[in-house]
Amino acid sequence: MTLDEFTHILEVYGSDAEQWPDSQREACLHFTKVNTQAKALLASYQQLDAKLNTIAAPSFPGLEQRVLTQSLPAKQSGLLDSIINWLLPEADSWSDLWRPATAACLPLVLGIVVGNFYSFGITVEDDGFQYWDDELLMLSFNEYSGEQQ
Amino acid sequence: MTDEDLMAAVCDGDQSAYQTLVRQHLNAISHYAFRLLGNRKDTEDITQEVFLKLWINAASWDPKKAKLTTWLHRIAHNLCIDYLRKHGNTQTQDEIEPQHQEIDEVINQSGNWEQQEQTEKLNDAINLLPENQRSALMLCHYAGFSNKEAAAIMNVSVKALESSIARARRSLRATLEQAETTRGEAETIG
Numbered sequence: 309m310t311l312d313e314f315t316h317i318l319e320v321y322g323s324d325a326e327q328w329p330d331s332q333r334e335a336c337l338h339f340t341k342v343n344t345q346a347k348a349l350l351a352s353y354q355q356l357d358a359k360l361n362t363i364a365a366p367s368f369p370g371l372e373q374r375v376l377t378q379s380l381p382a383k384q385s386g387l388l389d390s391i392i393n394w395l396l397p398e399a400d401s402w403s404d405l406w407r408p409a410t411a412a413c414l415p416l417v418l419g420i421v422v423g424n425f426y427s428f429g430i431t432v433e434d435d436g437f438q439y440w441d442d443e444l445l446m447l448s449f450n451e452y453s454g455e456q457q
Numbered sequence: 458m459t460d461e462d463l464m465a466a467v468c469d470g471d472q473s474a475y476q477t478l479v480r481q482h483l484n485a486i487s488h489y490a491f492r493l494l495g496n497r498k499d500t501e502d503i504t505q506e507v508f509l510k511l512w513i514n515a516a517s518w519d520p521k522k523a524k525l526t527t528w529l530h531r532i533a534h535n536l537c538i539d540y541l542r543k544h545g546n547t548q549t550q551d552e553i554e555p556q557h558q559e560i561d562e563v564i565n566q567s568g569n570w571e572q573q574e575q576t577e578k579l580n581d582a583i584n585l586l587p588e589n590q591r592s593a594l595m596l597c598h599y600a601g602f603s604n605k606e607a608a609a610i611m612n613v614s615v616k617a618l619e620s621s622i623a624r625a626r627r628s629l630r631a632t633l634e635q636a637e638t639t640r641g642e643a644e645t646i647g
Contacts, residue, residue, distance in 0.1 A: 319623035322598065356630050359579050360598055365488035371501050375479050375508045383470035
């Protein structure tokens with residue numbers, strides 16, 4: 309353990325040995341016994357923590373009553389609300405973003421399915437020829453020489 | 458009843474469960490908000506909004522992801538940060554003076570005058586810390602969160618949180634040492 313490492317632990321975890329990382333606690337405690345600078349540094353941070361503990365936030369009389377009596381909106385209980393809640397998760401839960409993405413894709417999928425089954429009056433003229441190749445073959449049987457005569 | 462039971466009841470619209478949760482978490486949330494905002498009125502407004510959000514968004518709390526207190530502190534943190542960004546990050550003199558009086562009331566309850574002066578200087582130094590350092594100190598020292606939990610509340614990496622709290626403690630220790638030096642010099646002259 310070096311003085312820099314010990315300083316870092318005090319700055320990050322404070323002077324209470326209980327808060328120090330388990331893996332380094334014993335080494336730190338031993339270091340304070342053998343190193344006078346470390347001992348002085350620990351005393352300095354203990355003094356800081358003690359001072360910090362004397363600063364308490366003021367009390368807020370009336371706040372509890374204010375929060376308890378504030379008007380609370382009625383709870384959403386309808387099916388539609390449940391669906392909306394499911395589809396639109398909290399902004400910070402990225403893992404649930406597949407839900408709105410799925411919802412956005414649904415109209416597209418629905419369009420493809422409906423379009424596949426219904427023609428909505430759009431028809432393809434069917435004259436018996438399924439392929440252009442068939443049509444060209446039939447045209448080749450025509451007698452064009454007679455027309456010229 | 459556990460937090461999970463109470464939150465499930467809140468989801469069902471149980472107002473007595475809501476009241477229990479308010480009583481359990483009000484002090485922690487209001488103290489945190491006060492430390493970030495520095496004045497009583499905004500602290501009360503933000504605290505009220507935190508619990509309104511608890512009522513409205515109770516269903517979105519996932520006990521597997523975070524403890525309820527962590528979740529509430531995160532809501533409070535986000536609301537405070539939004540507020541500070543809208544209204545400027547620094548407290549005006551009008552806001553600092555009443556805060557001084559409020560903190561003085563607490564400090565005056567114990568300790569001698571010199572100790573009080575030192576504590577006041579430390580309190581001023583806390584208020585002058587950048588918002589991220591102040592948050593880190595409040596969450597780790599006063600609220601007792603682990604570094605990992607505090608990082609989750611502030612939505613930063615653990616490394617960034619540790620950097621913030623290290624800077625805060627270093628800065629406050631320097632303030633305290635300076636106050637002691639000044640006091641020593643004054644005693645020598647006297």
